[in-house]
Amino acid sequence: xxxxxxxxxxxxxxxxxxxxxxxxxxxxxxxxxxxxxxxxxxxxxxxxxxxxxxxxxxxxxxxxxxxxxxxxxxxxxxxxxxxxxxxxxxxxxxxxxxxxxxxxxxxxxxxxxxxxxxxxxxxxxxxxxxxxxxxxxxxxxxxxxx
Numbered sequence: 001x002x003x004x005x006x007x008x009x010x011x012x013x014x015x016x017x018x019x020x021x022x023x024x025x026x027x028x029x030x031x032x033x034x035x036x037x038x039x040x041x042x043x044x045x046x047x048x049x050x051x052x053x054x055x056x057x058x059x060x061x062x063x064x065x066x067x068x069x070x071x072x073x074x075x076x077x078x079x080x081x082x083x084x085x086x087x088x089x090x091x092x093x094x095x096x097x098x099x100x101x102x103x104x105x106x107x108x109x110x111x112x113x114x115x116x117x118x119x120x121x122x123x124x125x126x127x128x129x130x131x132x133x134x135x136x137x138x139x140x141x142x143x144x145x146x
Contacts, residue, residue, distance in 0.1 A: 006087050008068040008132055011078050014053040017130040021066060022058055024103035030057040030065065035072070049073055060089075080131035088135045094122050097138035104128050104136075 010017055015032075022029070036050035052070040060066050066087070071078045091097040101114040107129035114124025114136060122138040 003063060005065040005067060006085075008066075008087075009071045009078055010053075010068060010130065011080065012052055012070050013130065014056060014068050014070045017128075017132070018053075018056050018058055018066075018068060020128075020130070021104075024100060025058065025060050025066075027059050030059060032056050035070075046073065086125070086133040086135045088137065091136065091138050094138050094140070097122050097124075097136050101126070101136045104134055 018029070032053065033055040034050065035045045035052050035054045038054060039045040039050070049070075049072060052072075053068070055067065055069050057065050057067045089100060091100055098114065101124045105124075105126040105128060109127045110124075111127065111133075112123065112125040114122065117123040120139070120141065122140065123136065125133075125135045127133050
């Protein structure tokens with residue numbers, strides 16, 4: 001079965017954002033590559049971009065990877081206020097939903113406070129302090145023990 005892993009872009013603060021995500025989700029980075037790692041005679045990298053992230057990967061649970069990079073200057077700045085796709089997270093418990101929601105939304109903009117939804121799940125939605133949009137959705141019906 002194919003896996004879908006989000007890949008998000010930043011305007012020079014990808015490393016800061018991913019350190020923040022790591023502080024909330026835990027785990028260790030699979031890979032960190034900087035633009036200077038790809039520099040050659042044919043591929044010149046400006047001093048301003050040398051230490052920016054060309055790629056970073058953080059495993060989220062056993063089957064998912066959150067990936068990202070800084071947008072290269074030649075592509076122009078990313079409009080961080082644009083409507084992006086949301087990253088949808090399905091935690092294993094209400095406590096984990098609260099932890100992720102409150103951790104990731106710190107310093108961001110709440111779009112929907114986490115709480116019981118009319119469709120029967122425990123749901124919240126926000127834009128984090130880096131402009132990335134998240135949805136946290138715990139469905140107690142799919143996590144019944146017994």
